[in-house]
Amino acid sequence: MRRMTARPANAHQARLLTLLRDGGPNSRAQLGDQVDLSRSKLAVEVDRLLETGLVVADGLAASRGGRRSHNIRLNPELRFLGVDIGATSVDVAVTNAELETLGHLNQPMDVREGPVAVFEQVLALAAKLRASGLAEGFDGAGIGVPGPVRFPEGIPVAPPIMPGWDGFPVREALSQELGCPVMVDNDVNLMAMGEQHAGVARTVADFLCVKIGTGIGCGIVVGGEVYRGTTGSAGDIGHIQAVPDGRPCACGNRGCLEAHFSGAALARDAVEAAQQGRSAELASRLETNGGLTAADVAAAASAGDATALDLIREGGNRTGQVIAGLVSFFNPGLVVIGGGVTGLGHTLLAAIRTQVYRQSLPLATGNLPIVLGELGPTAGVIGGARLISDHLFSPA
Amino acid sequence: MRRMTARPANAHQARLLTLLRDGGPNSRAQLGDQVDLSRSKLAVEVDRLLETGLVVADGLAASRGGRRSHNIRLNPELRFLGVDIGATSVDVAVTNAELETLGHLNQPMDVREGPVAVFEQVLALAAKLRASGLAEGFDGAGIGVPGPVRFPEGIPVAPPIMPGWDGFPVREALSQELGCPVMVDNDVNLMAMGEQHAGVARTVADFLCVKIGTGIGCGIVVGGEVYRGTTGSAGDIGHIQAVPDGRPCACGNRGCLEAHFSGAALARDAVEAAQQGRSAELASRLETNGGLTAADVAAAASAGDATALDLIREGGNRTGQVIAGLVSFFNPGLVVIGGGVTGLGHTLLAAIRTQVYRQSLPLATGNLPIVLGELGPTAGVIGGARLISDHLFSPA
DNA sequence: CTGCTTTGTCCTGTGAGTGGAAAAAGTGGA
DNA sequence: TCCACTTTTTCCACTCACAGGACAAAGCAG
Structure with a gap:
């Protein structure tokens, strides 16, 4: 099949496409309510979009008390x-x-x-x-x-x-x-x-999205737009110092957040704990699998293993400290926690929340939700x- | 005199006013080069601005090889x-x-x-x-x-x-x-x-402006616009934890940056040093004035007093640590240091720079100027x- | 004084967009 | 089944912003 190559010709068309993308199939009349264009103009732009093939007709809409409107939708063959x-x-x-x-x-x-x-x-x-x-x-x-x-x-x-x-x-x-x-x-x-687009941050203009995976990073959204920084490295919070004179990090410094908590750090700490005999649960998993990952720690924690819970809590505290600083600085309307380690779930979240709510000023935290991402992988x-x-x- | 109450009627007029504000008196022709409007349209808008009184005629411009253009400028009576x-x-x-x-x-x-x-x-x-x-x-x-x-x-x-x-x-x-x-x-x-507008940050879209006065705060500029956060408290970095379990702060926490370095903290530390006999210079100033301020520390430092220099260096290190974190997070194109304590000048700046360049990743610091504000008070x-x-x- | 350039003004054409009229398509009640 | 009322759609005339060309005015360089 030939792929679509058309692009909207003007801002009106762009707006319409976005509305159809975010709101699904829609009637011409309802689109008209949202775009502040005269009916005539709207009809013209919709017709042009239909010509390009980006948009197709989609039957009749339910009546709103009078003549039924024609529905349109984005071409269902687009991928x-x-x-x-x-x-x-x-x-x-x-x-x-x-x-x-x-x-x-x-x-x-x-x-x-x-x-x-x-x-x-x-x-x-x-x-x-x-x-x-x-x-x-x-x-x-x-x-x-x-x-x-x-x-x-x-x-x-x-x-x-x-x-x-x-x-x-x-x-x-x-x-x-x-x-x-x-x-x-x-x-x-x-x-x-x-x-x-589709998760917890649908209605928030300014928010942070902290992803804890093998490393740690943070997405920054300002006024609905992703902020990338001068050289594209904004949000690189894994190497913020979390512990003065702490663990050596691959970056050459000491005490970086990522060196103390991240998928990799957690796995390493878990192996250490298992080998030192501090956790039977982790030790048995280590023996079975020949190695440990963050997922093992999550499993051990939900099985009630105290050492695993401690590791998570400790890491959450570190992360929470750093996030608390970012909250003071950035004053977001929402903080989303996501990434591979979300399996650690509410233990982690609780630790982070505790730190942030304790360390940041009330004005910044007063109405600040800190939640897990909704969409996972x-x-x-x-x-x-x-x-x-x-x-x-x-x-x- | 009656004050001007007119406002630009459209975006073109707004653009022209901004150009005249930032570029000073200018000829109609040169304005035309900057605004991407036809000469006819430009003439109309300029005439309307002249009618409002926001803009006035200002003689003839130098010739650019042909007929001389008429200069216009913002009304010189505006205040x-x-x-x-x-x-x-x-x-x-x-x-x-x-x-x-x-x-x-x-x-x-x-x-x-x-x-x-x-x-x-x-x-x-x-x-x-x-x-x-x-x-x-x-x-x-x-x-x-x-x-x-x-x-x-x-x-x-x-x-x-x-x-x-x-x-x-x-x-x-x-x-x-x-x-x-x-x-x-x-x-x-x-x-x-x-x-x-008029200082070091004229050409930078994304930058931070750290003001060290009685307290510590940070202005955040994103894409040329000040970012204020969800509740208007963005940039409130004085209460970011700089020292784990450090000094108690007025906010109820411990180790806040502001509790360790700011005009107020510096004055307090200086008094302490003087009373403990660690600095003859500061002690004599304390006796003379009956109290000490950040300015006294600055003076003592420039007189070569080791204790004063230590206080400044120590504070610069703390501040630098916090800024390093913000630089990793925000990846600005420039960091400006200003406020009442800029009298501390290059000792402070050097300490801050050292910390930032050491602790942040090269990609973020590679081309990052950290400078004192140009405009002072x-x-x-x-x-x-x-x-x-x-x-x-x-x-x- | 003579070409050449720039600037300012005037005027017409064009295209975007509005808003009203009227037709088309439905709904619900008598 | 008819009728009054609503919503949707199309059509059309009209407005308005703006571009761009023609031309006059003003200045420069010989």
Whole structure:
């Protein structure tokens, strides 16, 4: 099938596309209520969108007391690809133009294998999704990578945990391979966009999205827009000092948050605790699996293991301290906690909340919800779809 | 004299006013080069601005190789009032429409006396400026107060160091008294706007402006706009924990940055050092003046007093640690240090720089200037003028 | 005084967009 | 089944912002 290549011709059309994306199929009349355009003008723009094929007719709407209106919707054959590359696994999903996930695949892998090896797997997963009949092709793709990105060009810059990726033209390369427009961003920013679009942050203009995975990062949303900083490294909170003269960190400093709490740190601490005999639960798991991950700690904790709970609480305290500082500084309307370690759930959340509510000023915390992300592993891929749709649904 | 009350009728006029404010008197032709409007349209809008009286003719421009163009400029009789209320003193200045300060007064006072007493003094200072012939009246005023402000209404909310001000309708009250439009903001935000308009931050879109006075605050500028947070308390970094289990702070916590370094903390530490006989220099000053301030420490330091230098260095380290965290998080393009303690100058700056460059990641610090503010005590009042002019020079 | 350039003014054409009229399509009551 | 009323859609005339060309005015360089 030929892919759509049309773009909205003006801001009105862009607005309409966004409304259809976020609100689903809709009648012309109801769209008219939302866009502040005369009926005549609206009709013209809708007709033009129908001509481009981005939008299709969709039967008649229910009556609102008079003549029934004609429904329109985004072309149901449009497909976006969301790719969330983590440190140890990759998520790939297809969505329709309304950003509903139609299919989602996850596969373990190691980013350190480098971009070529990783994208081979990503393309294989994308092909599998195509083969299962969910898509005949893709109209756009949004890619998240676990490190800072020069956003306009879609190129990772100096990513600490994926050295081989520095300067690799991700956007360019994938755009070639997939034959569609591609946008690249930090995985944390994608998660923030995902939660903003379909998760807990739907109504909040300014919020923080803390992702605790192999590392720790933070998506920053200002006035509904992701803030990326001067060099694209905004939100890189993993290397904020959490403990003076604390543990040595891979970055060369001591006491970084990430060195004290993150998926990697937690696994390391758990192994240590098991070997020192401080936790029978963890020790038995270590023996069975030959290693421990954050998930093991989560399981041990929910089985009531005191040491595991302590590890989580301790880490939550550290993280909470750092977040408390960020809350004072940024005064967000919401803090979302997400990432691989959300399995740690409410123990972690409680520890974080305690620290933040204790350390930040009442004016900043007074009405500040601190919640777990709603979308789990789909946040990133939905965010990817959102990223590329924002791009494609803006005037060329 | 009747004050100007006109506002630009559309975005074009607003743009022209801003260009004239920031670029000074200019020829119609040169304006045309900057605004992307046809000559006809430009002429119409300029004529309308001339009719309102906001803009006046200003002779002929130099030839650019052909017919000489007519210059126009903002009405030279326009006057803005900038007011910067600090914890222990108040600055009041008049500017013209190009935001050049024509007169500037400073007077010691104590915010804790409450809004009524303070505004009596502010109005007296404003009257003095009027009496000296610098202004016949004011077309607008921008007020900075040392605490969080509900910006749209111009009302301080729960300000820790000025309890009597909570909920006082500053904007409303001053607008009545002065008979002109008034905008109110946090003093730190005004300083940031001042440095952005006429100081070191002229060309930077995203930067931080750390003000170290009686307390410590931080102005946040995102994409050229001041970011105020959800409840107007963004940038309140004085109560970020800098020292685990450190000194008790007025806010009820321990180890807040402000408890360890700020004008107030520095004075207290200096008195302690003098009394313990650790510094002859400070002791003699204490005896002479009956008390010590940050300025005394600065003087002692520049006289080579080791204890004073240590105090400054120590404080700079603490502040630098906190800023390092903010730099990692926010990835600004510039950090400006200002406020009353800038007398501490390069000793302080060096300490801050050391910490930031050591603790933040290279990608964030690679090209990050950390500099002292350029405008000193005028930053706040210029920021105030800028605030109100931004308001008045936008379509009604 | 003569070309050449820039600036300012005038005027007409164009295209976006509004708002009213009227037709089309429905609803619900008598 | 008819009728009064509502909502939706289309059509059309009218307004308005603005561009861009023509031309006059003003200045420069020989």
